[in-house]
Amino acid sequence: GAGVSQTPSNKVTEKGKYVELRCDPISGHTALYWYRQSLGQGPEFLIYFQGTGAADDSGLPNDRFFAVRPEGSVSTLKIQRTERGDSAVYLCASSATSGGPPWAAQYFGPGTRLLVL
């Protein structure tokens, strides 16, 4: 079946602009995660959705970052007033867990590479 998909695959923007990054999880997966991966680093957690609600947004770096998942499927990560330091690969993952075992596998998308000039 189809895996996690993310669009766009690449995004170049100018400092100060607004961007939206989209994630389509695996059908039926209730849990959705956003991570950010800077060059030479491992992914860092941003936010976790269980259904439509953000169960944990403790990884969002500041209030310029916001994410939604209005129907419990597709999610959009929104970044306002982008800064050069926001340049990274933004990864989305989904999981079939629904408040169950924390070791349920997370399936990752290919990522969106964001470059802020």
Added chain:
Amino acid sequence: GDSVTQMEGPVTLSEEAFLTINCTYTATGYPSLFWYVQYPGEGLQLLLKATKADDKGSNKGFEATYRKETTSFHLEKGSVQVSDSAVYFCALTGAGANSKLTFGKGITLSVRP
């Protein structure tokens, strides 16, 4: 908070060599432990996992044992292949219901023919 430390890379080996990639962790309670792999041009994939002390995860010839006494989860393979060239990430999820992953920095493995 939780953290994962991986050995410094990159690592270059000849085909059929023995591989060990070290990983240690800091976490409260009893985390679950994972190795993820990222092949060139592809997304992160789960390689193996272990959910409690002394468990051994294995897949594709790779193994890792959850050692609580040394807080380690070292990845091993007896005979690497060129196709194993990739970036390897050690990760954990906490003991609570929130299953966010905490990753190490990753290590690049290159296998020469």
